[in-house]
Amino acid sequence: MKKLLLAAAITTLSLSAAQAAPTLYGKLNVTIDQFNNKDFGNENVTEVNSNASRIGVKGEEKISDTLSALYLAEWEISVDGDEKDEQTFKKRNIYAGLKWNGIGTLKAGNYDSYFKTAAASKNDIFNDHTFDMTSMMYGEERLKNVIGFETDPKLLAGVGFNLMLQQGEDKTAGGDNGIGDAISSSITYENKDLGLALALAGDFDVQGKYSASSFGSTKQASDAFRLAGSYDLGKIGVTGLGLNALYQTAEATSSAGEAVNLEEDAWLVNATYKIGQTPWTVKAQYQTADTSWTGNDRTVDQYGVAVDYALNKQAKLYGLLAQQERDWGTEDTQSVFGLGMELNF
Numbered sequence: 001m002k003k004l005l006l007a008a009a010i011t012t013l014s015l016s017a018a019q020a021a022p023t024l025y026g027k028l029n030v031t032i033d034q035f036n037n038k039d040f041g042n043e044n045v046t047e048v049n050s051n052a053s054r055i056g057v058k059g060e061e062k063i064s065d066t067l068s069a070l071y072l073a074e075w076e077i078s079v080d081g082d083e084k085d086e087q088t089f090k091k092r093n094i095y096a097g098l099k100w101n102g103i104g105t106l107k108a109g110n111y112d113s114y115f116k117t118a119a120a121s122k123n124d125i126f127n128d129h130t131f132d133m134t135s136m137m138y139g140e141e142r143l144k145n146v147i148g149f150e151t152d153p154k155l156l157a158g159v160g161f162n163l164m165l166q167q168g169e170d171k172t173a174g175g176d177n178g179i180g181d182a183i184s185s186s187i188t189y190e191n192k193d194l195g196l197a198l199a200l201a202g203d204f205d206v207q208g209k210y211s212a213s214s215f216g217s218t219k220q221a222s223d224a225f226r227l228a229g230s231y232d233l234g235k236i237g238v239t240g241l242g243l244n245a246l247y248q249t250a251e252a253t254s255s256a257g258e259a260v261n262l263e264e265d266a267w268l269v270n271a272t273y274k275i276g277q278t279p280w281t282v283k284a285q286y287q288t289a290d291t292s293w294t295g296n297d298r299t300v301d302q303y304g305v306a307v308d309y310a311l312n313k314q315a316k317l318y319g320l321l322a323q324q325e326r327d328w329g330t331e332d333t334q335s336v337f338g339l340g341m342e343l344n345f
Helices: 002-020
Strands: 023-036 045-049 054-062 067-077 089-100 104-112 142-151 159-166 182-191 196-208 220-232 241-252 263-274 280-293 296-310 315-326 333-344
Touching (some): 067 104, 142 182
Antiparallel strands (some): 023 045, 023 054, 054 067, 067 089, 089 104, 159 182, 263 280, 296 315
């Protein structure tokens, strides 16, 4: 009997440990890219790039029938070996939180702003590549020192409310040191039966880059609004075709330094078409950003196409061709032709 009870106890502990085990996940996204006039210079170069390849662990611990503790820790890895500042791992989303089943999730840590996630992957077919939205538009930020709450979309028939408070933690006199010094928020809606997804997002005093400005590498505290939408035309008989669009406007809230009257208007539109029962998907995208500040007005545009070949649900081969044009500087175009493989696990 003692041996039987011991075996049962060990089995119970083993099952509990198995249920609590973290999940290892990641993405390897490697391309061979041929750049012409890279960074609007006069350099033509062939590169192997990692494109934000990543690895992470995540998990959820059940506390009660309605409450769970959850966690996620994710790092960018350099598949091509070009670690910046000798960093093999670069932190991405890292957080811990509590999840109330059917109500929502409270998270704290360092993770993507709700302004950024409002776009979702469908609104940028070059996501993670050198020529993705980040290279042109304000708002693609991962915020540190944040507390966020996300309602469960099932609670309100597909509508989700998301609110993120960022603490400035500035110890200098007059600096930001209270709760919610910056705010990122969004309202989302998704209905898979209709093939429709919508999002309205707002940033308030959130630091972000204006890439088309002369000080594009310096983040500026800004207020911004973003509207994004996706529609699956297969729901009305055009099987395989999806349309996606995004519009946003941003304005710096500080007039310090060069950022006087700094504003940006940007938008993009793209289409994806999966060819019947084949593994082929064709994509096309146009995006533009107009940035102005006192005495200056600059515009950058991008045109691009991509073709995916799905090997299975986790892996694909792809090719892309894109060009950016700007209306200032001695070199006004840069372009890329790339071939790559993406593997998710």
